[in-house]
Amino acid sequence: MKPEDLKTAQINTWCPGCPNFGILNSAKEAIAELVNEGKLSAKDTALAAGIGCHGKIFDYLNLNGFNGLHGRVLPVCFGTKLGNPNLTVIGFGGDGDTFDEGVSHFIHACRYNMDITMMVHINQVFALTTGQANAITEKGFIDGSTPLGQGEKPINSVLLALEMGATFVARGYALQAPHLKEIMKKAILHKGFSYIDILQPCIIYHKHSVPYLSKNAYKLDETHDISNFGQAIEKAREWDYSYEKDAKVPIGVFYQTERPTFESQWPQLKQPWHTIDRKPNWDNITREFK
């Protein structure tokens, strides 16, 4: 498989130069490479996307997919995996989508540890609705809905994923596509809930993050022990998603551990339900009422 095989004929409507293209290309390459390595079956892969700029990726990836509601990517992923545990399920969410509208689902997805991968496009604004602040936007940010400036500190999404029990937590940078691709491959292969925080600076409504991230982002190297939770927390705290002063912004895998997956604990979750030829036995199901 070539990455181009995952292309669709749909006209791409992201802004020219949008870092979302980096995410799309990394995803195509990661999936094609995993297929070629015999580690993934494209026909048994299903993606889910929410609503926002990120969600357009649904139209640009030639894979089974469900473009659901704003904020509900994770329940759709959860249900897709419940419905067919043989599928590789990949969710794409926006940061407003995931950490404003859908934050409760995110917390529970970390707890459930279902074997799904969630990639969140972190652009720190609601871009498709013209740039309002969201849960990851830095304090002081001014926009149409918040002319007096965003009053609160942002959620540290990597820290939240770690604290809530995600078993694979990483951060990628959309403008460092080859590095992002490697993270995606690891996340998809991880058995359990994988979270990738993908920095995707909005070049229209959040321009200042491009020079900041290009200056401060650095790759976690082999000195970082991904099995060490304490170290992962320390790394997650290096940057708090704000821009007041320069801080190191680590990218790479922060943490990976093993915990039984949700589906491994249900004896019923062995095969796709649609392949079960049910013949309900009426006498058995009604015996107790006679």
Next chain:
Amino acid sequence: MGSAVTSHFIGKIFTEWGYYVFNYRDYPSLIRGGHNFNILKISDKPVYSHELKYDFILALDQKTIDTHKKDLNKGGLVFEAKAGEPKILANNVLIGLLFKHFGVDLSILFVAAEKTFGKNADMVKKSIQEGYQLGSEKEKFKKLSPKCFISGTEGMGIGAIAAGLDIYLAYPMTPATPLLHFLAKRQIENNILVFQPENEIAVINAALGASFTGAKAMIGTSGGGFALMTEAFSLAGMAELPLVVYSCQRGAPSTGLATHTAQGDLKFAINAGHGEFPRIVLTPGDAQEAIIRTQEAFYLAGKYRIPVILLSDKHLAESDYTFNQIKKSTLSANRFILENPPEDYKSYKITVNGVSPAAVPGQGPIVRANSYEHDEYGYTIEDAATTVKMQDKRFKKSAYLKKEINKLNPVSVYGKGSNLLVSHGSTKGAILDALPQLKNFRFLQISYLEPFPAEAVAKEIKKSRKVILVENSATGALADVIKEKTGIEIKNKILKYDGRPFTPDLLIYEIHSNLRGFRKSTHS
């Protein structure tokens, strides 16, 4: 054991002994204490409702006697627990007393106790025996042929299993929760999956994810929970994913009366979700209908790829009904999924009846579900022409659906007479039991509220002299629906919105008062 278990146990013995029992449950929204009671009606003829006058009171506390003694029929008896006796045993003593009165053999009670209480049966048997010895035989009930004893909730549950349910998701909410418990308990033996996600929004979105993969998914909630689900209910309409929604009404608006009954969500069910899309709303009238209508819900959801609401209420869900035997629908448990979808598969292919044959991820071709307006492949679009084409495609189903439901008894008419009672759902029981005592009345039960069987309803109304609507609501929503769909206005309404179901006595009284001050329906 409390009033609910005791009354179910008594009802079960009577039905096994061949009698018809209706068991009504009344309880407050608290866990321990409060005034919690059941009313059993026991007869050698079919009964579908309870009464508010009693022949016996089995009282575990003074409050029961204080509250209900005024409603004891002349010559009625009160069996009360001895002061100081633990309630858990006192119940069983009262059971012994009651059955001794009717001359039912102690051995029958013992067998029933063993069946119901398993390893705790010995203690129960001991106290039943104690009551039995204290009592005296006043009547000798003959044994008749055994009957089936089943609640509305249980009907929904076995209907779902018989229809081939794969996954049931629900967040707890009274009075829908008993179905969650019923299915959860039986999940392994029936190879189904029952799970309680983090909230109602997760419930419905996850169910749609599962439906996307070809699983038969059902969700359960009450009005407030369904309100949270409505955005995704509209998604089911747009993405054309089969889904069965069990919505069990309780007193409302808002949190309302958690443990009491109402039919105030009818218009909400018919109109739930933003935008326009076809859906089905079904209102079963008793536990037997709950089985059949649940099977129909799955069948139609799968065949037409639309969401279906099974609208129940506390009274139907938590009452026990008796039937000679329980029957299932003859509809198949088909999955309606293509065995070999074509390479160039279109998830939203435009067909004659608007239904796109379903494929699922993993079969090979790309399968898409989209909440945005989309083309036949499921790609997002926003051009005018495709928008119209796809909206028309979804509504093409309506004409076929109407034809299909006409084969499924969307309305039922009971009794003979030139006057007509019109209702839907759980009011059926009290109406059927009142009907023989009403002169010249038929009863029109409407079971499909959407699509609405307008012709059949109009025909029955037009040939009737006096028409009265009966509904457990404050405004009589069904009258508005009938007016919208048929143009006929029903002005006479008997409404009850105190959280309690109708009883035949009350209905008869109300119908007689209504007749005295009768206003002509606009159609006549």
